[in-house]
Amino acid sequence: MLKKRQELILKTIIEEYIKTASPVGSKRIQEVISIEISSATIRNESAFLEEQGFLEKAHTSSGRVPSTKGYRYYVDYLMKSNDIEDVKSQIEEIFKRRGATIDQILEETSKILSEMTKLATVVATNDGFEEVELNKVELVSLSGKNAIVIFVLSNGVVENKMINLETVPIEELQISIDLFNDRLVNSKLSEIEFKSKAILPILKSQVKKYEFILQTFVSALLHTGSSQAKTSGMKYLLENPEFNDPNKIKSIVEFIESSSPFAWFKSQMNNKNKAAVAIGIETGVGNDDIAIVGTNFPTESGGQGTLALVGPKRIQYDKVSDLLEWIGQKIEEKYNRGE
Missing domain, CATH: 3.30.390.10 (Enolase-like, N-terminal domain)
Known part of the structure; x- marks a missing residue:
């Protein structure tokens, strides 16, 4: 485990990078960090975090960017739920519509999620x-x-x-x-x-x-049997600066088309309705530029589905995890009421 000051610096770098997609230098860390700390101390601690594999040195500036290991530490130990009540309110109205099916709810919810997060939304069901x-x-x-x-x-x-x-x-x-x-x-x-x-x-x-x-x-x-997958929000996903490179666009499109989110999340999710996170090479496809956050939900025929968001590693993990867990719970409640 890292020391508290090291955790705070790592958390600051990750959250700044998530916002800006730009390498974070010591001057910017000193401006936004919540404690009094010298720039020399920030540089020393950042160098230590880089040596330990939590950060990577950007080639084009003096700043640093998070590594897969850094994101994983952030997800496991540092992140806190963001205020997402406005988004929840929009989705809550969809669930309240009389006669709305789960498919209809998921279709509209996927559009809201993609627009809000700038990520692609994948809904996969594998009944039977x-x-x-x-x-x-x-x-x-x-x-x-x-x-x-x-x-x-x-x-x-x-x-x-x-x-x-x-x-x-x-x-x-x-x-x-x-x-x-x-x-x-x-x-x-x-x-x-x-x-x-x-x-x-x-x-x-x-x-x-x-x-x-x-x-x-x-x-x-x-991808056979009764498996079905729907993807939305690709246009929002491609707005991320990480996918300005045509080769990276091709890589993430191939990943979404060829991967099996259902199979991965079914094996990873031991806790009901809890969001699972795969970062970089953890996705199992040899692509270190991609991350997935997803949750399972029950289907009408007694099977299981997955709602997943796919994008660059610079995902707002706290906000996305909280939202997906909440949506999974809402779907289960709807089924339990027999709607």
């Missing part, structure tokens, strides 16, 4: 996801350049995935499909990601593009 099984995988060659991999599920759903044969030879695809049929048929979709790790060494020994194939197959299966 745990019971759906993989029945078989088939390969259909369309031409010399493309083929379709077909996943047949126990609930009658058929998922198709187009593969460019210039990227993966058809022989490697067939070997991979045969392995999936031998080892993963009759597995529940909720088990696929875990079980696929066991076949990775076998796949690696037989095909060159084993990582791409495994990721493609598993990703396709995690």
Whole structure:
């Protein structure tokens, strides 16, 4: 644990960076910090926080920015709930509308959340996801350049995935499909990601593009069954200065499209209605520029859904966590009343 003064300096840097998206120097820290402290002490403590991995030195100025480790410490030990009563009042009115369905409520709530936070909102539901099984995988060659991999599920759903044969030879695809049929048929979709790790060494020994194939197959299966996901607020998300770079825009769009927020939050959320936070590499996709905050909620058919906000690491974690926990509780209350 850090000392109180170090925590205060770290908290000040993070909250200033969240507001401005600009590196924070010692002069600015001295202006806004709540205790009397010399600039030399601030520089020394900031250097210590950088050495310990809580801060990173900005390349273009003398200021510092928070690291993933710094954000995690802030979320776990330092942040306090912000005043968000105005936003809650707007959302409360949506819940009060007579006859409004949860889908309608979530659609309107997502728009408010994205506009307020400048983040993308993802609503994912997976009713019956745990019971759906993989029945078989088939390969259909369309031409010399493309083929379709077909996943047949126990609930009658058929998922198709187009593969460019210039990227993966058809022989490697067939070997991979045969392995999936031998080892993963009759597995529940909720088990696929875990079980696929066991076949990775076998796949690696037989095909060159084993990582791409495994990721493609598993990703396709995690988005099948009765899984549905809706994303809103991308235009607000892209207003963040972190995504001025076209490569970073592509990265976060691919992340939202290819990830499975439901699967991640289901494994992370042990406390009912509590918000879970994944920062940087904690998201599990090798992208250190992204953060997610989300909460689970019950669905009408007895399944589970996830409401998540996705954006740069410079998220107002306190405000977002408080809001999502509150929304999750409101949805559960609505179901408990039988509405």
